[in-house]
Amino acid sequence: MIVAEAVGRVLATLGVRAAFGVVGSGNFHVTNALVARGAGFVAARHEGGAATMADAYARTSGTVAVLSVHQGPGLTNAMTGLAEAAKSRTPLVVLAGEATDARSNFHIDQDAMARAVGAVPMRITSAAEAVEDTVAAFRTARHGRRTVLLNLPLDVQTEVVPWLGPLDEHPAVIASAARAAAPPDGPPYEPLYEPAAVPAEADVAALASLLAASRRPVFVAGRGARHARRELEDLAERSGALLATSAVARGLFRGSPWDLDVSGSFATPLAAELIHDADLVVGWGCALNMWTTRHGGLIGERASVAQIDLDEQALGAHRAVTLGLVGDTAATAEAVSAALGAATGPPGERRYRSPGLARRIQAEGRWRAVPYTDESGGGRIDPRTLTIALDDLLPAERTVAVDSGNFMGYPAMFLDVPDERGFCLTQAFQSIGLGLATAIGAAVARPDRLPVAALGDGGALMSAAELETVVRLGLPMVVVIYDDEAYGAEVHHFGPHGHPLGLVRFPPADLAAIARGHGFDAVTVTEPPEVAGVAGWLKGPRDRPLLVHAKVTRERPSWWLEEAFKGH
The missing domain is CATH 3.40.50.1220 (TPP-binding domain)
Known part of the structure; x- marks a missing residue:
């Protein structure tokens, strides 16, 4: 078999169950090899979304995930998600085609990019060492709890691997498979490293x-x-x-x-x-x-x-x-x-x-027990009132994924979760726009739970392409958008000092219509009684995901943002 096929087969043999990515010529064969050996593949609409999906899947499932991208721009598109994964020590293997010819339009220093965000660069250098190098990348990801970029040079990918027997009989695979095999169905709770280290x-x-x-x-x-x-x-x-x-x-x-x-x-x-x-x-x-x-x-x-x-x-x-x-x-x-x-x-x-x-x-002991004055009115709903109502309506078995922004404390604290696998927060890099992809990756890892994505309007519009991915995968997801028509953190950070805010405020957008255009059901919430639309969706067949476009009050910063500002 050629190197590209061997890499995919080895990873599947070692227990990779899910891969995410956008397929181009440089990662076509390796991705198909993964799928042929039983790994699921989720095609995202953008590599940035794919990277975060893989990150969230690994966190939620407790297993190593794979991200598969094209050489050059495929990797650069994924870099924000990779920075988040690397900073979070997520066990992730990134398969990227690599143009080693400096004359190629696709050529960049991919190793330097990986190091810049804290990932570990590795490379398949020859057909003779392809199996061993793939095993080494997997073990570094799993037992070192690292995000690994495994570069696949285009010329090396087509070389023929000299190993003639089944890959699961290869000595390097045998040595790793016994300790790195995929866990049984359901979320594994064992550590991702070995052996368990005990202090002196x-x-x-x-x-x-x-x-x-x-x-x-x-x-x-x-x-x-x-x-x-x-x-x-x-x-x-x-x-x-x-x-x-x-x-x-x-x-x-x-x-x-x-x-x-x-x-x-x-x-x-x-x-x-x-x-x-x-x-x-x-x-x-x-x-x-x-x-x-x-x-x-x-x-x-x-x-x-x-x-x-x-x-x-x-x-x-x-x-x-x-x-x-x-x-x-x-x-x-x-x-x-x-x-x-x-x-x-x-x-x-x-x-x-x-x-x-x-x-x-x-x-x-919970935020919903802390008294507050409901500030709903004027065509806007208090985010606390909204989130408490959703917490009462949504099934207890849920996976909550939260994007970044002024709003994020409300879903993070007022939506309860059943256990530590029910909450996925990709915030090590503090990027907005990751929440929807986070929810997708977590939903693939835990199909037994209702996925809930909580987004701000800015992050939702950044990641809107992945709304189609939610529909295509048939995920019964609830996407809640806390819409204050602004980058709220900047409004509340700079506004009190008299700075102009025209660059961080935006005109109204019909986010419910955008969602319906992608195949969602959608409700717009401007006052507490309108949350009842969510109850109607929950009673129905849930054959389409639901987007809740909530126009939230925006006069004051959230309590957590006030705390954050104290550190500046």
Whole structure:
């Protein structure tokens, strides 16, 4: 077989179940080889959307995804999505044709582009090494939790691979397949790396000592702890800790009476109070960056801070820590539990874990329990009122994907999610326009749940081409557009200082009509009673996706944006 075919077959043999992309001459054969060996392929309308779909699929499924693009412009079109994936340490293999002849119009330094956004460049250099190089790229993505660009030079793609037997009998494939095979149907919850790393015994003992001495500990779990719920809850029970997450791990502790939901800019007043009053904050697979800590102000000045991460460079990267441990979060939590023993006494003796606090968390622990004045009127609906109504209407088994913008806190916090796989937030690069593609990738990974895309009007119009992809795939998606006819973050950032806003405000657009033109059902919501149109769609056959064009109030910034502005 030729190299292009071998690369696709090897990846499918190693367990790749889904690929996304836009097919051109440079990635035609490798993509068809993937499909021929059983991988699903989603053809996006733009490589930027395809990259984000692959990113979201990998996050939601817990498996390695593939992005397949043409040489040159196919890769440049995908770069914003690749930057998001690389910054998020998403296990992703990018297959890109490569024009190595400098005279070609398609020629660019693709390695430099990958490095510029934090991805790992690799290359198929010969037919003799094609299988080994493909396996190496897959293993780097999976076990290194990296976004890998695997360049496929056009001249090398057509060379004949010397291996004559079945690829699943190739020594390199056999060595990897036993550890990297696709998991069974349903979302895998095992870590994407091996083996589970445990910190040094002295470090484990040091963390156990901090927990034993603490009266008000709080755990903040991030993306690197999404496989570790049981172990973290066991340790929290033993130490009396309260539980919170970064935004990207939202839902991890759903159902626990000690779940504070999200730490940081999205935190409820109660969560902010309890995290600020903690005498020990432990970040588990969590960057403890400015968003998770409200520019550092959410953690009390006298609090000790511990951090556990597989990447040593992540320890203390955003704020100083009292103790940093390199290790897998689940394995570390188990080891610390064993070291802690019964030294802390029963949870009832811990200050934070009291029946009274449990009642407060139940009563005040979600944003919808925080009182507010409904500002709906004048042909616009309060985004809080809109989102609470949608939360009541939409099925509990849902996957929520949120774009970036002033609006984003409302769906991110007022739409509940069933678990950590029910929320997908592509925000490491803070680009708008990724939300719709995020929802598509997550929906392909979890077809058993209702996909909900929450977008601003700016991001929706940026990604409108992918509305056709939603219809073509037959996804029963609900797309909610929070339309303030502006780039709201800029309006609220610069407006109070008297700057002109004509460049960031726009005339009204009939977004419902645009959606219908792509094959959606659509409703326009300008006041609370009109949300009933969503209920009608939910009762129907749902044979077409639904777009909710919500004209939202726009007089004030969202609470999370006000917090963000404090850091500028």
